[in-house]
Amino acid sequence: MPVFYSLQLRKSIYSIFIVKLCLFLLVMVASSPTVSAAEHGEVALIAVSGSNIEAMSHRDLRRLYLGLKSKNNISVQNPVLNLHSEELYDEFLKNIMRMTEGSYKRKLIKAIFRQGKEEIAEVMSIRELNDYLLENKGDVSFIELSSVKEMENIEVIQILW
Numbered sequence: 001m002p003v004f005y006s007l008q009l010r011k012s013i014y015s016i017f018i019v020k021l022c023l024f025l026l027v028m029v030a031s032s033p034t035v036s037a038a039e040h041g042e043v044a045l046i047a048v049s050g051s052n053i054e055a056m057s058h059r060d061l062r063r064l065y066l067g068l069k070s071k072n073n074i075s076v077q078n079p080v081l082n083l084h085s086e087e088l089y090d091e092f093l094k095n096i097m098r099m100t101e102g103s104y105k106r107k108l109i110k111a112i113f114r115q116g117k118e119e120i121a122e123v124m125s126i127r128e129l130n131d132y133l134l135e136n137k138g139d140v141s142f143i144e145l146s147s148v149k150e151m152e153n154i155e156v157i158q159i160l161w
Contacts, residue, residue, distance in 0.1 A: 042145040043088065045157040048133045051075065053140060055158035061096055064140070066107060067117035077138030081122040082129055085144070092142050095161050126150055 045061070047053045053075050060070045065079045083089055093104055111117040123129040126143070130151040133139055142160060143151075 043091070043142055043160045044145045044148060045140055045160055046133070046143055046148060046151075046154050047076075047140045047157055048137050049153045049155045051137050051155075053138070053157050058096055058160075061160075062098070065097060065120065067111040067115075067120065075138055076140055077136065078118070078140075079120055080129065080132055080136075080139050080141040081120055082141050082143055083122050083124050084126055084129065084147075088142070088144060092160075096142075130154060 045056075054073055056064075056070060056073045056076070060072055061079075064070050064076060065081075070076045081089070082092075090101065093099060093101055097104055099107070108117075108120065112119060121132065121139075123132055123141075126147055129141055129143065133141065134153060140157065145156070145159065148154060148156060
């Protein structure tokens with residue numbers, strides 16, 4: 001009997017240790033910070049200098065990126081999708097558009113085919129974005145605030161997040 005009791009006691013101590021270890025690891029993983037594009041820096045809405053575009057609500061910005069015109073800011077012509085950084089683009093879709101890339105693309109395609117909306121311009125580099133905004137004065141886009149220094153004749157309209 002004592003041998004059986006000793007084995008049973010060791011087994012229960014071992015299982016308690018495993019449970020505590022699992023709980024400790026779970027707490028450590030849950031409390032560890034995650035890295036996202038938002039933590040790399042602030043994200044700004046930008047336009048060409050002298051465009052007289054005022055700050056707009058997230059709702060107006062969402063409308064603009066769905067192919068609709070801004071109700072409160074008539075000087076904004078068109079949005080431009082900045083695809084320079086995939087993480088930034090995903091954060092923009094999550095924070096401003098409140099949807100995934102797939103659902104955003106589906107909404108755009110519906111608006112293009114059903115309502116005859118124009119396609120939203122996409123750029124793949126900061127230089128291309130700078131050139132596009134200089135050619136199209138009333139257009140806006142989003143970019144990390146630290147990248148604005150690399151651009152010419154561009155002003156920050158507002159900080160998005």
